[in-house]
Amino acid sequence: MLDYEKYLRYRTFPVPWCPGCGIGTIFKAVVTAFAKLEWDPNDIAVVSGIGCSGRLSTYFNTNTLHTTHGRALTFATGIKLSNPDKHVVVFSGDGDALAIGGNHFIHACRRNLNIKLIVINNNIYGMTGGQVSPTTPTGFVTTTTPYGNTEPHFDTVELAKAAGATYVARETVNRPRQMLKVIEKSFKHSGFSVVEIVSNCHINLGRRNKLKHPLPMLKWIDENTIPLSKAKDMSEEELKFKYVVGEFVHRHRPDYLSLYEDLVVKKAGGDKK
Ligand SMILES: Cc1ncc(C[n+]2csc(CCOP(=O)(O)OP(=O)(O)O)c2C)c(N)n1
Numbered sequence: 001m002l003d004y005e006k007y008l009r010y011r012t013f014p015v016p017w018c019p020g021c022g023i024g025t026i027f028k029a030v031v032t033a034f035a036k037l038e039w040d041p042n043d044i045a046v047v048s049g050i051g052c053s054g055r056l057s058t059y060f061n062t063n064t065l066h067t068t069h070g071r072a073l074t075f076a077t078g079i080k081l082s083n084p085d086k087h088v089v090v091f092s093g094d095g096d097a098l099a100i101g102g103n104h105f106i107h108a109c110r111r112n113l114n115i116k117l118i119v120i121n122n123n124i125y126g127m128t129g130g131q132v133s134p135t136t137p138t139g140f141v142t143t144t145t146p147y148g149n150t151e152p153h154f155d156t157v158e159l160a161k162a163a164g165a166t167y168v169a170r171e172t173v174n175r176p177r178q179m180l181k182v183i184e185k186s187f188k189h190s191g192f193s194v195v196e197i198v199s200n201c202h203i204n205l206g207r208r209n210k211l212k213h214p215l216p217m218l219k220w221i222d223e224n225t226i227p228l229s230k231a232k233d234m235s236e237e238e239l240k241f242k243y244v245v246g247e248f249v250h251r252h253r254p255d256y257l258s259l260y261e262d263l264v265v266k267k268a269g270g271d272k273k
Pocket of ligand 1: 050052053054093094095097120124126
């Protein structure tokens with residue numbers, strides 16, 4: 001029996017998310033991964049931005065930091081640089097990670113510090129009532145696109161790959177076992193990892209798009225989910241608006257801190273730990 005309860009900060013419960021929200025499934029997967037890896041709660045720092053996903057850090061019985069909108073990765077960078085031995089896990093919504101925090105996202109991928117980013121992509125600005133986000137599917141109605149979204153959406157995975165992240169995966173809340181697997185692998189990885197989890201916001205996205213209950217919204221995600229192995233034989237046209245899931249990148253590249261340490265040893269005569 002996995003002892004994941006020691007990672008839960010019960011005094012802050014109950015959790016604030018709407019009934020049926022996918023964030024609960026993600027929360028369970030992350031504490032399970034902590035327990036499987038037997039990480040000491042004192043050695044973990046959970047950092048989050050602002051939004052429904054940003055609320056997550058409050059409920060972990062670890063070191064936690066609930067930061068400002070879009071800036072979770074900057075705080076996490078500071079924590080990792082000053083505490084290289086801590087496991088730094090970041091939660092960010094799609095707006096947090098790819099709109100206001102988009103610049104930090106690409107440079108964190110490029111820099112390759114050993115930080116584990118989980119992007120909770122519910123395709124909308126959930127907490128503030130449903131404004132369009134960089135991942136809102138084209139055509140979807142939101143409070144700021146009442147006639148439907150005309151913009152193409154960002155693909156988190158392609159962005160992370162192009163920017164240099166060394167572990168990149170995508171899963172959905174409909175696939176908890178596969179989700180746990182990629183989260184665990186990202187936690188074991190040494191370097192900057194991006195795991196995107198596609199989640200449901202039936203309240204602020206679904207209800208304006210005929211998906212106002214958890215089940216139809218989860219079904220819609222499921223119908224648009226394609227495993228990577230199958231996607232390889234499909235055309236770009238067929239994959240339009242689909243969530244291709246699986247592991248996209250798992251490669252080694254020296255992480256920022258090891259390169260920096262080497263430099264200090266070489267140039268300044270310092271000691272390598
Ligand atoms: C600098 C700044 N701009 C705007 C806001 C308002 N704000 C709070 S949460 C949020 C959107 C959150 O959306 P997302 O990051 O996708 O997370 P979700 O709530 O969907 O999990 C916005 C715009 C803010 N708090 N700070």
